[in-house]
Amino acid sequence: MVQHVDPEVLALVGLGEDGAASRDDHAHLTDCAVCRTEIDSLAQVASVARADDAGLVAPPPEVWDRVRDELGLAQDDPQPAPVVDLAARRRRPSPLWAAAAASVALVVGVGGGVVWERSRAPEAPTVVDPVAVAEARLEPLPDWPSSAGRAVVEEDPEGNLEVVVTVDDAGAGAGAGYREVWLLAEDLSGMVSLGVLRGSSGTFPVPAGLDLGTYSLIDVSEEPFDGDPTHSGDSVVRGGLAST
Numbered sequence: 505m506v507q508h509v510d511p512e513v514l515a516l517v518g519l520g521e522d523g524a525a526s527r528d529d530h531a532h533l534t535d536c537a538v539c540r541t542e543i544d545s546l547a548q549v550a551s552v553a554r555a556d557d558a559g560l561v562a563p564p565p566e567v568w569d570r571v572r573d574e575l576g577l578a579q580d581d582p583q584p585a586p587v588v589d590l591a592a593r594r595r596r597p598s599p600l601w602a603a604a605a606a607s608v609a610l611v612v613g614v615g616g617g618v619v620w621e622r623s624r625a626p627e628a629p630t631v632v633d634p635v636a637v638a639e640a641r642l643e644p645l646p647d648w649p650s651s652a653g654r655a656v657v658e659e660d661p662e663g664n665l666e667v668v669v670t671v672d673d674a675g676a677g678a679g680a681g682y683r684e685v686w687l688l689a690e691d692l693s694g695m696v697s698l699g700v701l702r703g704s705s706g707t708f709p710v711p712a713g714l715d716l717g718t719y720s721l722i723d724v725s726e727e728p729f730d731g732d733p734t735h736s737g738d739s740v741v742r743g744g745l746a747s748t
């Protein structure tokens with residue numbers, strides 16, 4: 505495909521601004537009938553304008569047709585007002601041509617943006633990691649002086665909460681029981697079991713609707729295999745949740 509001279513440069517050359525064209529442009533213009541025709545019709549507009557004492561002239565219809573094609577406008581769009589006083593503006597590009605060139609640049613820019621957006625569209629949705637919304641340092645109770653731990657409440661983009669509990673504990677597994685994670689009301693008026701802690705760390709969903717403002721203590725208990733689902737009363741570590 506032949507690379508023609510930039511339409512804005514052609515417009516300036518047509519208005520007598522030969523300096524607007526580069527050395528390469530001039531070399532192209534000597535050979536290219538298409539660009540020469542373009543310049544000639546623009547030069548005709550300019551010379552008519554200079555000869556017109558009223559200083560007003562409408563460009564030939566074919567010029568506006570080309571502008572309309574460039575801008576992708578419908579054929580029934582109105583022609584612009586007559587070009588104003590080209591003779592007086594021969595040292596500067598006419599506002600019409602500047603506006604047309606700017607509009608073409610804008611259309612190309614917007615089109616390029618759409619293409620860029622479309623090229624991005626097939627990407628997989630971004631996976632959003634859960635965000636930590638509260639945490640607790642878990643302090644040992646007197647019977648478990650060598651234990652300590654941490655709990656972090658995480659919220660996913662759908663608003664679901666889960667607690668990640670870690671217990672560092674030299675005595676883990678030494679007893680005859682197992683560990684269970686609880687949410688306790690601060691005044692100990694209620695408790696909710698979150699599940700069995702296997703090993704030193706586990707992740708536990710928080711039941712939807714449970715108010716962590718009320719059930720604000722994380723507690724890990726040592727539970728015997730006695731078939732009793734209630735808290736054994738033998739807490740290993742415990743700590744209050746605070747917003748991060």
Ligand SMILES: [Zn+2]
Binds near residue numbers: 538
């Ligand atoms: Zn050309």
